[in-house]
Amino acid sequence: MSALEIETSSEAKERPAASRTPRGLGIAGLLLPIALAALWEFLVGAGLANGRLMPPPSVVGKTLWRLAVSGDLLTHATATLWRVAAGFGLGAAVGTVLGALTGALPVARGLLDPTLQALRSIPSIAWVPLFILWFGIFEASKVALIAVGVFFPVYLGVAAAILSIDRKIIEVGRVFRLSRFAMVRRVLLPAILPAWIVALRSGLGLGFMFVVAAEIMGASEGLGYLLVDGQQLGRPDTIIAAIIAFAVLGKLADGLLIAITRPFLAWQDLGRDKL
Structure with missing residues (x-):
């Protein structure tokens, strides 16, 4: 057997193990919160800790089940997701456009960037x-606040990605006599796409943070409203249930964004699985 065949067979044996590693780590990542929840349940059940201000998982689970059966959890989660989606779409679009302008045009960078910073x-x-005052206490003001939170990380990510493009990459495009459109499509866009997707994920995370402040502005539904309602009624189980719902929805939304954008990064040849 030649050296090339030996190397190829060894790589084939290593590939399944590398592909199984992320799934195994994902499952292992659930062990820590489950272990902590089980420990707290034991301490409260044994009388070694006070579960009044920090209810055990069994009490929080009953609250989540009650909210789910009554339909309140779905109502609040739907309202929150709609606000985040609308604010994210608006903030990401404006942040991408202005980030591209300030990154690509020195005049726009000099005029806009100091004010935005x-x-x-x-x-x-x-x-x-x-x-x-501008939009009233209804949905427009809430979406606008979330859009502001999403805008800045997307704007900074796009502008920084354009400014950090390696000059040698552009020179290679010029050597091949690419047109301006071809230069953008085949050189500049792939160069900034990974950073743009990371900026979108950061903006989405801030969108979920800003929606809490948005739903404190007189909202009658939403997970942020559920937080305030639990605080006013002295129900820490309701507060923690809302926090858990926020965490689950945020993780699912981030996973959806990763799944949608993954095909656009299929060209990358990364070495993370070989580390």
């Missing part, structure tokens, strides 16, 4: 009274 330092809660 100053606005980025404003706390999210500071926008609440202004958006209420």
Whole structure:
């Protein structure tokens, strides 16, 4: 057997193990929260810890089940997801366009970037009274606040990705006499696409953070409203149930975004599975 055949057969044997590693790690990642929940359940059940302010998982599970059976959980989760989706779409679109402009055009960068960097330092809660005056207390103000949270990481990610494109890559495109459109499609877009997708994921995460502040602005439904309702009624089990719902929805939304964007990164030849 030649050296090439030996190397090929060894790579074939290693490939299944590498492909199984992420799935095994994903399952192992569930062990830590399950172990912590079981430990807290034991401590409260044995009387070694007070479960009044931090209810055990059994109490939180009953609250989640009650909310699910009554339909309240679906109502609140649907309202929150709609607001996040609308704010994410608006903020990501505007952030991508302005990020591309400031990254590609020095004039736009000089005019827009200082103002946007100053606005980025404003706390999210500071926008609440202004958006209420502008858009009222209904959905428009909530979507606008979420869009602001999504906008800045997407804007920064796109602008930084364009500014960090290796000059040698552009020179290679010029050597092959690519047209401007071909240069953008075959060189510039693949170069910034990974950073843009990471920026979208960061923006989506901030969208779920900003929706809490948005739903405090007089909302009558949503997981943020459920948080406030639990706090006003002194129900820590309701608060933790809402937090768990936020975590699950955020993880599912991030997984959906990864699944949608994965085909656009199929050209990458990464070495993470060989580390």
